[in-house]
Amino acid sequence: MDKPKPEHLKNAGLKSTVPRLNILSLFESRQECHMSAEDVYKQLLANGDDVGLATVYRVLTQFEQAGLLVRHNFEGGKSVFELNQGKHHDHIVCLQCGHVEEFYDAAIESRQKKVAAERGFAVHDHSLYIYADCLKKNCPHKR
Amino acid sequence: MDKPKPEHLKNAGLKSTVPRLNILSLFESRQECHMSAEDVYKQLLANGDDVGLATVYRVLTQFEQAGLLVRHNFEGGKSVFELNQGKHHDHIVCLQCGHVEEFYDAAIESRQKKVAAERGFAVHDHSLYIYADCLKKNCPHKR
DNA sequence: TTGCAAATGAGAAACATTATCATTTGTATG
DNA sequence: CATACAAATGATAATGTTTCTCATTTGCAA
Ligand SMILES: [Mn+2]
Ligand SMILES: [Mn+2]
Ligand SMILES: [Zn+2]
Ligand SMILES: [Zn+2]
Numbered sequence A, B: 001m002d003k004p005k006p007e008h009l010k011n012a013g014l015k016s017t018v019p020r021l022n023i024l025s026l027f028e029s030r031q032e033c034h035m036s037a038e039d040v041y042k043q044l045l046a047n048g049d050d051v052g053l054a055t056v057y058r059v060l061t062q063f064e065q066a067g068l069l070v071r072h073n074f075e076g077g078k079s080v081f082e083l084n085q086g087k088h089h090d091h092i093v094c095l096q097c098g099h100v101e102e103f104y105d106a107a108i109e110s111r112q113k114k115v116a117a118e119r120g121f122a123v124h125d126h127s128l129y130i131y132a133d134c135l136k137k138n139c140p141h142k143r
Numbered sequence C: 001t002t003g004c005a006a007a008t009g010a011g012a013a014a015c016a017t018t019a020t021c022a023t024t025t026g027t028a029t030g
Numbered sequence D: 001c002a003t004a005c006a007a008a009t010g011a012t013a014a015t016g017t018t019t020c021t022c023a024t025t026t027g028c029a030a
Helices: A006-011 A018-029 A037-046 A053-066 A106-118 B006-011 B018-029 B037-046 B053-066 B106-118
Strands: A069-072 A080-083 A090-094 A100-103 A121-134 B069-072 B080-083 B090-094 B100-103 B121-134
Touching (some): A006 A018, A018 A080, A106 A121, A106 B106, A121 B106, B018 B037, B018 B053, B053 B080
Antiparallel strands (some): A090 A100
16 A cells, blocks of 8 residues: 555656546555446545546546556456556456456467467557356355 | 348247348348447448347347357447357457458467466356557558 | 646536337237 | 237337536646
């Protein structure tokens, strides 16, 4: 729960404001956490931070464009965001409990580049989501 | 443009109706075509078929559940559907023109299974979308 | 302090999708 | 073929998510 410094935002070309600091702080206090705009909004209100939903949407998009956050389009229609941890990774989403687990597989990554190159495409990015069920006896992430 | 037989729907557990036959016919007349509900609705109207948007949404979901169509969640917030061709494949989406190209890579598929199994997940399905630009001199799919 | 562009927040609007319900249609039966 | 009735349809309302508008507030530099 270390508060982000205003310089973090300045470096990203965004001026330091209360809502932006609160939102960034929320993501930094929960590593590997994937949250929708609604999730972020409710969490901020629960923290006693007074913020508007429109601001949450605006700031999430700005943070995405600034490279501070990464946006995901899982099944379900709503965007979810996570802190940009620098290292690209893909996701396994548990269909029982909604838990999201991260992974990186070098072989998959390189095959993707190869496939795109062979077909004459310059890759911007990609999304790989595996939808699955935990096999653990009692799913530890019930929602 | 071969009209689908009512048996196709009966076999899928759906009774044969005019809107269902028209929608299935549209997908069968355009192999490898990825369409949103709005796309389908407009195309039917253009064909002179009188149909309601609500019916299009309902039928697309029913066809997905019956295994006749496959749903995709590309970037952009709306679902797109394609005919279930029996063979699973993944997609490269051109960011310039929206053209969708299909591919299958056995190495990627097997690595995915391995990754999920190692982490204790039973895979339901997955989605892999590569977002890229055509490198061809003049993108042949301008929208 | 003051000034002002940039950011915010409340609410309206836009967009995609689903729900409601009166009417129509497919099909099984006589 | 006529009838009956559950299932399907379509107009419209409602919902859920995201963006837009604009009056007010705020961060920051002079
Ligand atoms: Mn992640
Ligand atoms: Mn396809
Ligand atoms: Zn789980
Ligand atoms: Zn293209």
